[in-house]
Amino acid sequence: MPAYHSTFLAEDANSRIVGNFAVLPIKTKFKGPSLPCISEYDIIDEVLDLFRANTFFKNFEIKGPADRALIYGILFVSQCLNQLNQRVTKQEAVRELTNLSLDNFSVPGDVGFPLNSLYQPPRDRNESLFLRQYLTQFRQELSARLIERLYHDDSSKASKYWMAFSRKKFMNKSL
Template identity: 70%
Template sequence: MPAYHSTFLNESSDFRVVGNTSILPIKTKFRGPAYPSNSDYDIIDECLDLFRANSFFKNFEIKGPADRLLIYGILFISSCLQQLKSNTTKNEAVRILSNLSLDDFSIPGDVGFPLNSLYQPPRDKTEADLLRGYVQQFRQELATRLIERLYSESDSKPSKYWLAFTRRRFMNKSL
């Protein structure tokens, strides 16, 4: 059974590509270079929907620039879940994941980026700044929506059905 790919593969040619990663629209309240999304479903919803199914796969065939953004989103969700414990309250989770999403991170082409073999670096500093701003906005919105899903039943503890995936490593990689 193959892994699930992004539904935005066909649309990714309509949007800007930096390196070989799509800059897709996002429904967000955070400032950044992402275009506002007009639809109810965006790449962040897709990352959250496909995380648990795709986390079982060690191999993933990349079919386009939107898949690279999906990979990054899945790996970021995994690193978010690793930061949380089973007794973390919603307020603590907001603080932890907000700090994680704003922490220093590397982008394709940087020395510390773990997926440099799969991603092309930006062509110049302007594209690198655009990608860094987009990834930061992406991380902030993804962390916010992840918290909403983790604490949909109770504010006192996260969903055990999400925390069960903390030991899974998608593609044997981590951010």
Template identity: 75%
Template sequence: MPAYHSTFLADESQDTRLVGNFAVLPLRTKYKGPAFPASSDYDIIDEVLDLFRANSFFKNFEIKGPADRTLIYGILFVSQCLNALNASTTQNEAVRVLTNLALDNFSIPGEIGFPLNSLYQPPRDKNEALFLRQYLAQFRQELANRLIARIYQDSNLPSKYWLAFTRRKFMNKSL
């Protein structure tokens, strides 16, 4: 059975901006950043959260386009977020921990510390690199916020069904 790919692959010909070969897709967000507002209720962050658990079982993933690269980055960031939590982390602690993780210094494609440089092309210049860093910061903040909403949906403690995926490594990689 093949892994699940992004549904935004079909939308790439219209208004998708590319930085290197990373798709900068519209977001439905409340955080400040360069992302365009999403025209529908379903955006790439919803897709990352919907496909995370199914795709985390796969060690191989065939990339069919730039939207898949954005999906991969989101899945790896969700995995990093789940590893920062444990079963006794309250919702307020999780907000603090994941907000710090989202805003913490992170590498972008083309930099030495980025683990997926073989799959991603670096930005062409410093302006594109700054744009990508700002987009990823906005993307990470919104993803962490929506992840908390899903994990703590039923109680003040995280869902064991989400935390069960802390040991899984998508594509044997981590951010």
């Protein structure tokens, strides 16, 4: 059974590409370079919808730049779940994941980036700065929406159906 790919592959021609990473529109309240999303469904929703299904796959055929954004998002959700433990309250989770999303992180082309074999580096310093700003906004919005899903039923503990995936590694990789 093949992995689930991004539905935004058709929009790759219309979106900005940095290296070979698609900079897709996000509906967000966080400040950043992302264009506003005109539809109800964006890449963040897709990452959260496909996370649990794609986590079981060790191989993933990349069909375009939107798939690279999906991979990055899935790996970041996995990192968020590893950061939390099941007994953390919603307020503590907000604090931890906000710090994680704003921490210094590597972008494609940096020495410490674990997926440099899959991602091309940005062409110049301006593109690298733009990608870092976009990924910061992407990570902030993704962690905020993840918290809403984790604590949908009870704000005192995370959903066991999400936390069960904290031990899984997508493609045997991590950020």
